[in-house]
Amino acid sequence: MNDPESRGPGQGGPGSDSPGPHPSEPTAADASGAGGIGRRFLVGSVYLGASNWLTYALNFATQILIARMLGPEEFGLYAFVRAIYELLSIVGAFSLGAALVQSRDESARLYDTAMAISIGLGLVGALAAGAIAPVLWIHRGSEAAWLLVAMAFSLILLLASQVPNAKLERSLFYGRISAIAMVTGNLANLIAVGLVWSGVGAFSLAIRDVLIAILTLGLTTAWSGYRFRFQIEREAARALMRFARPMFFSRSILVVLQRIDNLVVGALLGNTAAGLYHQARFLSEAGVLATRPIAQLSFNLYARVSDDPVRLSRSYEIVNFFLIRVIFVGAVVLLVYPDETVRLLLGEKWLAASPLLRWLGLYAGALPVFMNLRQLFNGLGEVMRNVRINFLQLLVFAPAVLIACYAGSLAGVAAALMGSTLLALAMAWLYSGDLIARRPWRLLGTPAVAVALTAAGLIASASWLSAVPWYLRPPLASAVYLLVVLAVERTTLIREVGYLLTQLRGSRGDPTPG
Numbered sequence: 001m002n003d004p005e006s007r008g009p010g011q012g013g014p015g016s017d018s019p020g021p022h023p024s025e026p027t028a029a030d031a032s033g034a035g036g037i038g039r040r041f042l043v044g045s046v047y048l049g050a051s052n053w054l055t056y057a058l059n060f061a062t063q064i065l066i067a068r069m070l071g072p073e074e075f076g077l078y079a080f081v082r083a084i085y086e087l088l089s090i091v092g093a094f095s096l097g098a099a100l101v102q103s104r105d106e107s108a109r110l111y112d113t114a115m116a117i118s119i120g121l122g123l124v125g126a127l128a129a130g131a132i133a134p135v136l137w138i139h140r141g142s143e144a145a146w147l148l149v150a151m152a153f154s155l156i157l158l159l160a161s162q163v164p165n166a167k168l169e170r171s172l173f174y175g176r177i178s179a180i181a182m183v184t185g186n187l188a189n190l191i192a193v194g195l196v197w198s199g200v201g202a203f204s205l206a207i208r209d210v211l212i213a214i215l216t217l218g219l220t221t222a223w224s225g226y227r228f229r230f231q232i233e234r235e236a237a238r239a240l241m242r243f244a245r246p247m248f249f250s251r252s253i254l255v256v257l258q259r260i261d262n263l264v265v266g267a268l269l270g271n272t273a274a275g276l277y278h279q280a281r282f283l284s285e286a287g288v289l290a291t292r293p294i295a296q297l298s299f300n301l302y303a304r305v306s307d308d309p310v311r312l313s314r315s316y317e318i319v320n321f322f323l324i325r326v327i328f329v330g331a332v333v334l335l336v337y338p339d340e341t342v343r344l345l346l347g348e349k350w351l352a353a354s355p356l357l358r359w360l361g362l363y364a365g366a367l368p369v370f371m372n373l374r375q376l377f378n379g380l381g382e383v384m385r386n387v388r389i390n391f392l393q394l395l396v397f398a399p400a401v402l403i404a405c406y407a408g409s410l411a412g413v414a415a416a417l418m419g420s421t422l423l424a425l426a427m428a429w430l431y432s433g434d435l436i437a438r439r440p441w442r443l444l445g446t447p448a449v450a451v452a453l454t455a456a457g458l459i460a461s462a463s464w465l466s467a468v469p470w471y472l473r474p475p476l477a478s479a480v481y482l483l484v485v486l487a488v489e490r491t492t493l494i495r496e497v498g499y500l501l502t503q504l505r506g507s508r509g510d511p512t513p514g
Contacts, residue, residue: 055185056290062189066205067279068347069196076275078202080266081144083259083274084132085151091125092118092155093251094244097162098378101169102243102303108229113236115163115228122156129155143202150206157213164220169300176223184215246383253390257420260394261401261413268405277410279346280353281417284334284360287327287368294323295368295375302379313436316376320369320443321496325485327368328447332481333474334361335451336458340473359414365451366418366425369444373428376435385431393424450484 067075096114103110129152137145168177188211195204220226262281266274288295298319305311333341338357342350377385397420404412458465458477468476486493 053290053293055182056292058186059189060286060289062193063282064345065193066196067275067350069193070202071349072272072275072279072352074202074271074275076266076271076273076278077140077144078147078205079262079278080140080271080274081136081147082151082205083262083266084136085129085148085155086255086259087263088125088128088132088152089155090252090255091121091128092159092162093248093255094121094241095247095251096159096240096244097166097169098247098299099240099243100163100166101300102381103239105239106170107236109231109233109236110239111163111167111226112228112231113233114166114240115160116232117237117240118159118163119156122159125155125159126152128152147203147206150203151209154210154213157210157217161213161217161220164224164226165216167224167226168220173223180216180219180223183219184212188212188215243381246387247378250378250383250386250390253387253394257390257394257397260398261417264401264405265410265413269408269410273410276350276353277356277413279350280356280360280410280414283341283345283357284364285367287330287364288371291323291327291368294319295371298372299375299379302376303381306380312380316372316436317443318496318499320372323368323372324365324444325447328365328451329478329481331361331365332451332454333477334358334364336455336477337473340470344471344474355411356414359411359418363414363418363421366421370421370425370428373425373432376432377428380435382435385428389424389427389431392427393420396420396423446489447485450481450488453484454481 070078094117096118100106100110100114129148133145133148136148165177165180188208191211192204192208195207200207262274262278265277298315301315301319302312305315334357338354338361339351341357342354346353374386377383397416400416400420401413404410404416454477458480465473465476
């Protein structure tokens with residue numbers, strides 16, 4: 001981004017049939033000026049936040065319901081095959097959608113070239129899945145093989161959909177993006193629940209993945225107005241790859257980091273262990289999923305204010321101020337009440353996952369902060385910083401996972417995930433010193449102390465709290481943490497909320513708070 005010349009909707013783009021602005025969505029021209037950008041991104045946050053959090057809540061509930069119905073063994077088969085599929089999806093790590101959003105140019109040739117490359121990469125991934133499927137059939141059965149084939153088909157469609165989705169995002173059509181996310185996620189998950197209830201089993205989840213891909217491609221294409229016209233050019237490919245090539249190295253390492261643990265656990269410890277670990281990690285990453293709209297917007301925001309160090313530092317500070325405090329609401333629950341959390345959400349047959357959650361509580365708090373730093377580097381074009389960080393993280397994480405699995409310790413795998421993430425976060429903070437003025441410990445200190453005080457107080461009061469029903473203890477931990485934060489930071493919270501309201505009203509004043 002950082003793209004003052006990008007055209008708004010209805011002003012060209014890849015074809016004359018580009019859609020006009022949605023009545024509730026101002027044109028890109030309205031985003032000019034200091035206050036305009038701040039207001040547009042807050043309005044975008046409202047669109048993306050409302051729909052994505054509603055979608056996330058339903059997705060979280062259906063994922064939990066499906067896990068309860070399937071159990072660790074059957075769900076673990078899907079988790080293992082999903083890990084293989086996501087490693088094959090490295091072909092999409094070029095992030096051509098992000099390259100389109102970031103590009104200063106916007107033209108039909110750029111979109112069509114990106115579409116051709118995306119489909120080609122999807123076919124490469126599908127062919128690789130087809131080669132692996134017979135091996136899975138021999139070692140894990142026919143169901144595992146067909147699961148992988150179905151997921152490979154969805155990969156082609158998802159990679160193709162990133163092109164029309166990028167057109168929507170460039171035009172700041174967050175209302176439309178939000179509506180698409182609501183329809184695809186909610187409808188597909190509800191159908192999956194029905195399929196599981198009907199006895200389809202783990203294949204219900206693969207059908208869900210395919211349905212999400214079909215709906216995403218269809219809706220983004222219809223609503224963006226993008227049409228493929230075969231305007232494929234070598235120069236356009238070079239322009240895309242200048243951004244996409246370093247993104248590939250960054251994201252491919254990230255994909256391996258995100259899935260190598262699931263793959264190794266499933267391969268060495270079996271389906272049940274894969275199911276238990278997958279669901280424990282899913283619970284710990286709930287904060288990342290819930291704050292995904294912020295991550296999507298922050299990449300765009302950081303890129304647009306990259307030429308103004310003061311506004312860049314302020315943007316990073318305000319995002320992290322609220323992000324950290326919200327994320328720690330869930331992290332403290334995993335740290336203090338892992339057994340109660342698993343019983344409440346997944347049921348008794350998943351209790352073997354609870355020993356993992358104390359390790360993953362720290363991971364839950366650190367991961368969104370780390371991901372926001374990744375977005376900062378990506379938005380500023382400093383992709384190689386992410387590559388170096390993730391490569392060093394992988395050098396630590398992969399051997400630790402293998403050692404833990406050979407020792408038969410799922411808790412050891414969770415500890416390796418937590419430790420490598422904290423290491424990566426520390427390195428990212430170190431690498432960000434020349435980009436942002438605010439020191440990380442000034443943003444993290446108060447909520448970290450609030451978590452420590454909450455955990456210490458609840459653990460010390462364990463005998464007294466035994467009279468509290470077990471299912472009320474997780475929300476109790478969240479409530480106590482929030483009260484501690486409010487008691488310590490009331491004045492700061494009021495000031496920062498006031499700053500956001502000022503931006504929402506379109507203030508063109510100084511970006512620093514008064």
